[in-house]
Amino acid sequence: MTNFSIQAAEATQRMRKLFAATPLQRNDHLSNVYGADIWLKREDLSPVRSYKLRGAYNAMGKQVDKEVFICASAGNHAQGVAFVCKHLRKKGVIFMPVTTPQQKIGKTRLFGGEWVEFRLVGDYFDDTLRASQAYCEEVGGHFLSPFDDQDVIEGQATVTYEMLEQLGRAPDILILPVGGGGLSSSARRLLTERAPETEIFYVEPEGGKSLAAAVAAGEPKTITKVDNFVDGAAVARIGQHTFAALRGIDADHVLAIPEDRICTTILEMLNVEGVVLEPAGALALDALKDLKDEIKGKTVVCVSSGGNFDFERLPEVKERAQRYAGVKKYFILRLPQRPGALKDFLGLLGPDDDISRFEYLKKSARNFGTVLLGIETPAPENFTSLSERLEAVGMSIRDITGDEAMIDLII
Structure with missing residues (x-):
């Protein structure tokens, strides 16, 4: 194995100290609809119902000498950090916007217990991020980026490494959701070494096309308006480190999905399969609609990246799905x-x-x-x-x- 493959293999072994491999499941419903062999890598079934646990654990495990870990997040990254803080018995300080729903705070507190402290700062995430970084410098802690960190990227590579091991071969096509690029950059690096013949499609929400903007410009660019409905993937600027691994991808392989259409997939998977997906977790599955001709007869893996869905949002999801339909x-x-x-x-x-x-x-x-x-x-x-x-x-x-x-x- 080449260098990044070795790193991914070692990181995958480390994950087993924290949780079992998430399932790779063939989905008969989607396979029948699209005439393809479609598999789901079920990151929504991790202990924190998203893959963000992987990057947090890998990065924190390499910095065990640090006394305090700090992050800014109101979502899956915060929950992953909290879970690892409790496991490693390390103090974590998680900064969240003042507007964060109590349900998210409560869930993150449940994972971290007494090891995690919460600070609600700012109405907008940029204010929260600045406050967290200033505090990190003040106390000499270790800041945990949700995606733009080499150790986090290495941890996210374990999703693809497990998928290859579980499938027993490389798929013809891998479909990935994209936010800041941690998952997608790690997959591209690993597959470039292990299975360069696998075609990768990168899926963003229509209201958060930071990868498409970076591909067009040849470097990360900040998009001026972001629709936060797909909160797990709505990122204004893709990471510097993550884009370094994504530079040169074909623009035709970067797909944008309307937020209302994602809602139709959330409802379909809930009603037909009993699978609960958050909007970002449904991105890769929704892209099958745009790729129906491309995938016919092929082996396809979609990463269902998260299942932290607040059911108070269900009326809105139904409303948007009905309007789209x-x-x-x-x-x-x-x-x-x-x-x-x-x-x-x-x-x-x-x-x-x-x-x-x-x-x-x-x-x-x-x-x-x-x-x-x-x-x-x-x-x-x-x-x-x-x-x-x-x-x-x-x-x-x-x-x-x-x-x-x-x-x-x-x-």
Whole structure:
């Protein structure tokens, strides 16, 4: 084995002191849908329900002389660090934004117990990060980057190393989610040495295309606007060390997935397979839709990178999935202000159309009232026939489903 392969092998052996290898499972449902041999590397089944535990353990294990470990995170990285602090019996100080939900704080505290201290600083993550780094310098601790650290990258390589061992061969295609690049850079380095024939696809959320920006520029670039819905992969700037390993990849192998479409995959895996995935954990699986022609008849591994899904988000996920599928829409309806107008409107609905929202927004006009209308229906084409029926009787209706500003205000 070459150098990085040896490092990954040794890191994989170290992981066994902390947890068993996560399963590599063939998924019959996805295999049947896409006509391929599709396997899932189930990082959502690690002790902290994400692969971030690996990088934290590898990096902290190499710095056991340090008295205190510090990180800034409100998600999977914090949970991984907390878990390792308890295992190594080392103090950890985890900085989180003030806006972090109590559910995330409580879960991280559960993993770290008495070994972890929490500091809530700043409304935005950049403020939190600066505070954590200043504190680290002040106390002489060891700062744990979530991705841009060579020891963290080496730890994340154990995902790919285990996958190769479990499959017994290299897959034709490996599909990876990308945030800061720790997982993807480690996979590329290892497969370049062990299985250069394996094709790798890198998947980002549409609202966080930091890898695509870096590939286009030839160096890491900060993107100005990030959609944080896919919070485990929504990163404004890919890491310097991670991009060094990703430089030169084919831009056509970097895919961007709409956030609303990811929601359809989260629901599909939950309802059909009983698999709970967070948005970042569903990225690689969702990309199969874009690669259906490419993967047919091939052996494909998708990394399901995390399952830390807060079920309080389920209504939002369902809402976004329905809007993406075209079976839920929002309209502004001008309804005549006369007796029987509402009854007339209801009579125009199809037998399967369901009103999910009906709210007067304005009642000052003498002849017409403005109504916010939400409708669910089993088939997208039902909306076309509904609009035609409304227009035929002179009821003015405007589709606002795609108006982001309006949707943000009313939903």
